[in-house]
Amino acid sequence: MMNRTLSMSAWLGLAALMVVPLTVAQDKAKKPGAYDPTAVAMAEIATLKVGKLDWPQWGGSSGRNNTPQGVNIPVTWDIESGKNVKWQSNLGSQTYGNPVAANGKIYVGTNNGGGHIKRYPATVDLGCMLCFDATNGKLLWQHSNPKLTTGRVHDWPLQGICDSPYVDGKRVWYVTSRGTVACLDTEGFYDGKNNGPYTAEPNENKDEADVIWSFDMMKELGVSQHNMCSCSVTCAGEVLFVNTSNGVSFEHLGIPAPKAASFVAMDRNTGKVLWTDRSPATAILHGQWSSPTYGVFGGQPQVVFAGGDGWVYSFDPKGDGKGGAKLLWRFDANPKEAKWILGGRGTRNNIIATPVVYDGMVYVAVGQDPEHGEGMGHLWAIDPTKRGDTSPTKAYDKAGKEIPFEKRRRLQNVIAKEMETIKPNPNHADIWHYGQMTEEKYNATDFEQQMHRSCGTVAIKNDLLYIADFSGLFHCLDARTGKPHWTYDMFAASWASPLIVEDKVYIGDEDGDVAIFPLTADPKKALKDVNGELEPALGVINMGNSVYSTPIVANNVLYIANKSTLFAIKAPAK
Structure with missing residues (x-):
């Protein structure tokens, strides 16, 4: 395993990274680490009809912070010898969905490369949601989604199901690769019933899914998803929130x-459908593959969506009462002069990461389709109590008039050659920004001090924020100020998000390595010197194949999916 040697002076040099503190929405006198995101998540989970130590959706709770409760979670295991491996089960040939655990079952989205059911051999390309027995890894049932006949413009080959389901009681909800929202019976046909209202399944074999209802977003809402439909849904009460993945054409030239x-x-x-919103509209840059987040801020419930135009939107979960959305605020996560150039060559980004709630703040990073490669990124901490346009800056035309949101350009908000200007927004809600605001500053900054594009979602505990970027840097920051503590170069792209459990942090990468760190701001404790190179203090374990998804913990078991296999990892009882 390769690692870049990082000197102490380089650690200290991280302070030079452009971190801009702007407003403070939290109590400065609050003791560091006083907010416990694990307790918050477990309290929400306790309101559901699932086990008290389950992790029943992406991020565990609607705040999306991957900080589950766990005890004696291993930092050593071996997939070859089976040390600390409780069981392993085959998935498909490509797996991007994050595992979810509820009521003795594990759910993972993948493709049909595993050929698990008789009527669909592995040669048939499908999007598959698999349900396993958490005790032994036995496949219980599979929900199969044939490829759309329109081809890769809507349903890219072999990608499978790239999102995670939401589970409550005997129901599981998820977005399929065909652009449908599906509600399934967690028991499948093992209960001897074909539960409805949908009862037209092709068979009632026990290894196939029992569909409760299905909603086709392409047919009913006119959505044109780009390449795939992917959204890990969340709920508030009886309301389900979904990002439709509406995107650009096959040629990438329009919507x-x-x-x-x-x-x-x-x-x-x-x-x-209770309400809809089409705010990104003609400004969608590529696809829309982020997932919604829910929180209550200052007594106001909010559902937060990240759009394919690079804006973050917050709505009243009740809507406007007329079938439309009630906007609370919106935030432009790109500098106004940033430019989108086809194929990832520009500096403007959309958002693939999921917004995360932590102690009254919202955190989100920008990025692009991994096929677009590496590039300049941004990470924001946002105050969600403000209203209206809360972006850091606003755009003005050559006459000095503010450019309305509805007339913003898709590719570049402000063009200096046309005498357009940028001014600070007095209503801005950015608490801090991590990264470089201009391409010139980005190019002039050392690699370890850059924030690059990210597909990943932050995880935060004890006021320590962790995020992996697509260039392979793993960052540790102060969640309240954005001050960088340390970075680690994984020397491999990372599509994943961190797991924080007990006092440990886990992150996977494209080389199949899972790096494990102690939960600390101190680089001398987070990293250790091994023959002159810095490595994670708790080690690196290779999973035998790329790890594109995010590890989780449920019921004191660590679940990690590599490209083709799901592993349940558990230390022997003490």
Whole structure:
């Protein structure tokens, strides 16, 4: 394993990274680490019909902070010898979905490379949601989604299901590769019933899914998803929130369905649409593959969506009462002069990461499709109590008039050659920004001090924020100020997000390595010198194949999916 040698002076040099503190929404006198995100998540989970130590959706709770409760979680295991491996089960040939655990079952999205059911051999390309027995890894059932006939513009080959489900009681909800929202019976046909209202399944074999209802977003809402449909849904009460993945055309030159919904609220029991919003509209840059987040800020419930135009949007979960959305605030996560150039050559980004709630703040990073490669990124901490346009700056035309949101350009908000200008927004909600605001500053900054594009979602505990970027840097920051503590170069791209459990931090990468760190701001404790190179203090374990998804812990078991296999990892009882 390769590692870049990082001197103490380089550690200290991280302070030179452009961190801009702007407003403070939290109590400065609060003791560091006083907010406990694990307790918050477990309290929400306790309101659901799942086990008290389950992790029943992406991020565990609607705040999306991957900080589960766990005891004696291993930092050593071996997939070859089986040391500390409780069981392992085959998935498909490509796996991007994050595992979810609820009521004795594990759910993972993948493709059909495993050929698990008789009527669909591995040669048939499908999007598959697999359900395993958490005790022994036995496959219980599979929900199969044949490829769309329109081809890769809507349903890219072999990608499978790239999102995670939401589970409560005997129901599981998820977004399929076909652009449908599906509600399934967690028991499949093992209960001897074909539960409805949908009862037209091709068979009632025990290894196949029992569908409760299904809603086709392409047919009913006119959505044109780009390459794939991927959204890990969340709920508030009986309301299900969904990002539709509406995107650009196959040629990437326009938006086929600019009037189609980007964000949807549904009745989770029936699939009835309660309200929709199409704010990104003609400004969508590529696809829309982020997932919604829910929180209550200053007594106001909010559902937060990250759009394919690079803006973050917050809505009242109740909508406007007329089938439309009620906007609370929106935030431009790109500098106004940033430019989108086809193929990832520009500096403007969309958002693939999921917004995360931590102690009254919202955190999100920008990025692009991994196929677009590496590039300049941004990480933001946002105050969600403000209203309206809360972006850091605003755009003005050559006459000095503010450019309305509805007339913003898709590729570049402000063009200096056209005498357009940028001014600070007095209503800005950015608490801090991590990264470089201009391409010139980015290019002039050392690699270890840059914030690059990221597909990953932050995880935060004890006021320590962790995030991996696509260039392979793993960052540790102060969550309240944005001050960098240390970075680690994984020397491999990372699509994943961190797991924080007990006092340990786990992150996977494209080389199949899972790096493990102690939960600390001190670089001397987080990293150790091994023959002149710095490595994670708790080690690196290779999983035998790329780790694109995020590790989770449920019921004191660590679950890690590599590209083709799900591992349940558990230390012997003490």
